[in-house]
Amino acid sequence: LLPLGLLMAAFMVGLVVWVSRKRLSPLGELKLGVDKHEFIVHYQPLIELKTGLCVGAEALVRWQRPDGSMTRPDLFIPLAEESGLILPITDQVVTEVIRDMRHVLQADRTLHIAINISAQDIKTGRVLNVVQAALKGTDIQPQQIWLEATERGFMDIEAARTTINTAREMGHAVAIDDFGTGYSSLSYLQGLPLDTLKIDKSFIDTVDTESATSSVTPYIIEMAKALKLQIVAEGVETQAQADYLLAHDVDFGQGWLFSKALTAHEFIAYYQANRAQ
Ligand code: C2E
Ligand code: CA
Numbered sequence: 001l002l003p004l005g006l007l008m009a010a011f012m013v014g015l016v017v018w019v020s021r022k023r024l025s026p027l028g029e030l031k032l033g034v035d036k037h038e039f040i041v042h043y044q045p046l047i048e049l050k051t052g053l054c055v056g057a058e059a060l061v062r063w064q065r066p067d068g069s070m071t072r073p074d075l076f077i078p079l080a081e082e083s084g085l086i087l088p089i090t091d092q093v094v095t096e097v098i099r100d101m102r103h104v105l106q107a108d109r110t111l112h113i114a115i116n117i118s119a120q121d122i123k124t125g126r127v128l129n130v131v132q133a134a135l136k137g138t139d140i141q142p143q144q145i146w147l148e149a150t151e152r153g154f155m156d157i158e159a160a161r162t163t164i165n166t167a168r169e170m171g172h173a174v175a176i177d178d179f180g181t182g183y184s185s186l187s188y189l190q191g192l193p194l195d196t197l198k199i200d201k202s203f204i205d206t207v208d209t210e211s212a213t214s215s216v217t218p219y220i221i222e223m224a225k226a227l228k229l230q231i232v233a234e235g236v237e238t239q240a241q242a243d244y245l246l247a248h249d250v251d252f253g254q255g256w257l258f259s260k261a262l263t264a265h266e267f268i269a270y271y272q273a274n275r276a277q
């Protein structure tokens, strides 16, 4: 009877361990993911509309679980930002990008990769040291790394100005992402030394359906030009949208019309086939 009791006890302990691991809180799981470096990067091509050539990519993080499943960023970035885990995640993204793209970036100075940064990355300014450290010992130019953040990232205007200025002194271009979805005033935008404005997908969705008179998109484009910003249209899905954007002198497009986000391997092949020769 004794061995059976021991067996039962061992089983119960095993069960408790199994259940508690299963019941790890979302934050606990995210922490484990950070500790185990489970974040990888996919790349969505950025197209110069005038030529139709690929000139860059946006780095988009994915959480790859040990079982192989992939979690989209919108499902964990909010928790990462709330908990501060976004800082080590940004570090991992920067490291991955340099590891994945080092050779192709060194071989072609006109190629750039845009990295998403959060409010905390901007507030601490720490991301700039991380990028600098990652570029050290490589032949990649700082100009080849763009940084992009939504206006939430620029909310602390003093921190934003400092970090943007430092980033630009280092040679990086800085973009405001998802433009038009927040509530930034134009004077606020004018006060930030940005290089690039990314028009949110919601303003691109309508350009081939709505009449120009009911759309604000042409005004966003004009405003960006008045501020001397380069323009990226995101979420371009149809040729009619691309035609509209080209007719309005928008510099770059990104979206499923051109390509979905690709693995590092796939992007390099895509780039070789669609770059300027
Ligand atoms: P975002 O910066 O606006 O990224 C573009 C998102 O739109 C991507 O989703 C992309 O796959 C998707 N998309 C691109 N083209 C099209 C299109 O033509 N049609 C449609 N329907 N969708 C398109 P994803 O990869 O799920 O990223 C979601 C968001 O997660 C990003 O939005 C970005 O805000 C955030 N994110 C991604 N990577 C990072 C990162 O490394 N750090 C931080 N802080 N945030 C990240
Ligand atoms: Ca982005």
Ligand code: CA
Pocket: 178, 200, 201, 234
């Ligand atoms: Ca967007």
Ligand code: CA
Pocket: 177, 178, 198, 234
């Ligand atoms: Ca965006």
